[in-house]
Amino acid sequence: MASRKHEAYSKHSIETSNKTRFVMAELPTNLKGFAHVYERAHINTDEIIPARYLNVHEEAELAKYAMEDIDPEFVKRVRPGDFVIAGENFGCGSSREHAIWALRGAGIKVVIAANYSRIFFRNAINNGFLAIECAGAVGIVKGGDELELDLLAGKLRNLSNGQEATFVPISDFARELIEDGGLLPHIQKKAAKA
Amino acid sequence: MGMTITEKILAAHSGRDTVVPGEIVNAKLDLIVCHDVTTPPAVSMLKKLGINKVFDPSKILVTPDHFVPNKDIKSAELSKQLREWRIEQKIERYYEIGNHGICHAIAPEQGHVLPGQTIVCGDSHTTTMGALGTFATGVGSTDLAAALATGELWFKTPESMLFELNGDLPFGVYSKDIILYIISKIGVDGARYKAMEYRGSGLKSLTMEARFTITNMAIEAGGKSGIMPADSIAEDYVKARTKEPYTIYGSDEDANYSDRHTINIDQLEPMVALPSLPSNGRFIGEIERTKMDQVYIGSCTNGRIEDLRIAAQIFKGHKVADGTRAIVVPATTEVWKMAMREGLLEIFADAGCVVSTATCGACLGGFMGVLGAEETCLSTTNRNFVGRMGSPKSKVYLASPATAAATAITGTITDPREFLKASAQAAAA
Numbered sequence: 016m017a018s019r020k021h022e023a024y025s026k027h028s029i030e031t032s033n034k035t036r037f038v039m040a041e042l043p044t045n046l047k048g049f050a051h052v053y054e055r056a057h058i059n060t061d062e063i064i065p066a067r068y069l070n071v072h073e074e075a076e077l078a079k080y081a082m083e084d085i086d087p088e089f090v091k092r093v094r095p096g097d098f099v100i101a102g103e104n105f106g107c108g109s110s111r112e113h114a115i116w117a118l119r120g121a122g123i124k125v126v127i128a129a130n131y132s133r134i135f136f137r138n139a140i141n142n143g144f145l146a147i148e149c150a151g152a153v154g155i156v157k158g159g160d161e162l163e164l165d166l167l168a169g170k171l172r173n174l175s176n177g178q179e180a181t182f183v184p185i186s187d188f189a190r191e192l193i194e195d196g197g198l199l200p201h202i203q204k205k206a207a208k209a
Numbered sequence: 210m211g212m213t214i215t216e217k218i219l220a221a222h223s224g225r226d227t228v229v230p231g232e233i234v235n236a237k238l239d240l241i242v243c244h245d246v247t248t249p250p251a252v253s254m255l256k257k258l259g260i261n262k263v264f265d266p267s268k269i270l271v272t273p274d275h276f277v278p279n280k281d282i283k284s285a286e287l288s289k290q291l292r293e294w295r296i297e298q299k300i301e302r303y304y305e306i307g308n309h310g311i312c313h314a315i316a317p318e319q320g321h322v323l324p325g326q327t328i329v330c331g332d333s334h335t336t337t338m339g340a341l342g343t344f345a346t347g348v349g350s351t352d353l354a355a356a357l358a359t360g361e362l363w364f365k366t367p368e369s370m371l372f373e374l375n376g377d378l379p380f381g382v383y384s385k386d387i388i389l390y391i392i393s394k395i396g397v398d399g400a401r402y403k404a405m406e407y408r409g410s411g412l413k414s415l416t417m418e419a420r421f422t423i424t425n426m427a428i429e430a431g432g433k434s435g436i437m438p439a440d441s442i443a444e445d446y447v448k449a450r451t452k453e454p455y456t457i458y459g460s461d462e463d464a465n466y467s468d469r470h471t472i473n474i475d476q477l478e479p480m481v482a483l484p485s486l487p488s489n490g491r492f493i494g495e496i497e498r499t500k501m502d503q504v505y506i507g508s509c510t511n512g513r514i515e516d517l518r519i520a521a522q523i524f525k526g527h528k529v530a531d532g533t534r535a536i537v538v539p540a541t542t543e544v545w546k547m548a549m550r551e552g553l554l555e556i557f558a559d560a561g562c563v564v565s566t567a568t569c570g571a572c573l574g575g576f577m578g579v580l581g582a583e584e585t586c587l588s589t590t591n592r593n594f595v596g597r598m599g600s601p602k603s604k605v606y607l608a609s610p611a612t613a614a615a616t617a618i619t620g621t622i623t624d625p626r627e628f629l630k631a632s633a634q635a636a637a638a
């Protein structure tokens with residue numbers, strides 16, 4: 016695996032209780048991470064976190080079993096700040112938000128898929144978790160590549176092979192939720208203003 | 210431009226005259242359904258934020274269903290958290306073990322679901338309730354927390370897809386076969402983000418119970434919701450359960466649909482979805498008579514009384530095959546009681562089936578029939594994903610309760626019509 020030199024995320028992150036939430040003051044232009052690639056379509060939430068582990072909901076606990084049924088090595092390989100690259104309809108099936116928590120708990124910073132099931136995508140932005148729609152990503156990335164994501168420009172760069180893919184920048188609505196740190200801080204903010 | 214039922218319900222709940230697909234609305238919620246897996250995290254989130262009161266306890270329904278009666282200590286803690294929370298919040302619509310049921314089955318059965326409502330639950334099969342002309346969709350725990358705190362939620366107005374069902378179901382073919390057929394045609398993302406709306410003469414021939422099976426599986430095509438106009442069959446169902454007033458919405462003649470599909474249901478045959486996607490449906494005549502280690506009859510898809518009646522009709526006078534196990538799980542306590550009174554439980558027991566209390570159980574690989582490596586199971590549930598019912602090396606096939614019962618008797622995937630003909634002849638003789 017390529018040597019790891021992760022960006023310090025401190026300027027984009029704050030600590031809330033015992034979890035690290037990435038609350039962004041502005042959309043970052045240079046998120047860097049290493050890729051875990053699942054190019055198959057329809058990776059479902061039972062695969063991301065099997066139901067046998069749904070009797071808990073702590074991120075650190077769920078993280079131990081992330082992707083277990085399709086990639087038992089994932090939890091050994093994953094490092095904080097890594098990216099998941101995936102094909103179409105990522106996160107289909109059960110509505111379990113545990114899928115987001117398991118990935119985030121394991122250290123995944125961004126998921127970049129060709130597209131998403133609606134509940135997974137909704138859960139992602141409600142959690143202030145980055146889920147980027149980029150059809151070209153699977154074509155230019157292989158496992159272990161180092162990637163750089165420019166959220167403002169809508170560009171994904173593969174630093175390992177120099178290739179690039181573009182994506183439609185996230186919608187204003189999703190951006191507002193992500194910038195507020197998720198749906199609950201967002202509604203609290205709205206309630207405080209009202 | 211006319212509007213679809215879905216657009217009308219969302220407009221009415223967000224204080225607008227019209228909405229168009231793509232528009233984000235903040236809609237008021239009429240019912241929030243809570244279960245033991247996704248609600249405890251939502252409760253923890255609210256506590257952490259210092260939100261100590263739900264917006265309106267009378268609009269919330271709580272039933273533990275996934276891992277009950279509790280399968281282990283951790284799931285007991287989840288149920289306990291749910292129970293204590295509902296007492297603290299004074300939520301009266303609560304179904305404790307002994308009255309419990311799978312949330313999507315018990316909510317309509319007990320008269321909590323009305324036409325024209327907006328309903329969310331932290332569960333993807335919330336779409337089930339759309340069969341009563343309701344906008345019902347699944348959400349995650351954060352959405353659930355926001356819904357519980359504020360009584361409203363943001364929705365992107367979905368495009369609607371129209372499915373026109375024509376004709377009557379042939380002998381031995383059921384609503385499960387219709388939905389497996391539709392998903393086999395459009396794929397597991399064929400309705401991604403969309404409302405799957407049904408109408409047509411074929412709908413008229415389906416009971417409410419049969420209809421719930423169809424809307425239940427909207428999510429298996431990626432749908433945001435499944436919805437059917439509330440007709441006299443729906444109204445009879447609702448009026449038998451509650452006196453609450455409701456509003457019926459119907460789609461306008463000139464409403465806009467992103468796609469239209471016509472399904473001649475009189476042409477269908479029993480369907481089986483092969484592992485490991487619900488879209489792998491085939492007519493039963495086209496597949497091998499694969500050996501099944503287990504047959505599972507239950508879930509929010511097919512655990513209602515009509516499902517058990519048809520299974521019992523087939524099991525009557527037969528035994529489960531050597532080398533196969535059959536597990537019957539009524540969807541609610543009320544279904545269990547009806548099955549008892551009608552003598553169905555005795556038929557199952559005599560055939561050598563295990564009959565469980567209502568639970569999600571093995572549908573999601575929880576307990577009560579989890580599969581080992583290389584094991585095969587024909588199940589009346591809705592998902593046959595890798596590892597869904599247990600080992601990632603197990604294989605799940607989806608079919609109707611009739612096909613499941615016939616398969617349990619022979620031990621290999623079997624066309625239920627073989628048994629139904631014999632039982633019809635015996636009844637006539």
Ligand code: SF4
Pocket residue numbers: 275311312313332334508509510568569572573590591
């Ligand atoms: S029966 Fe299965 S599909 Fe239905 S709510 Fe329970 S786990 Fe989900």
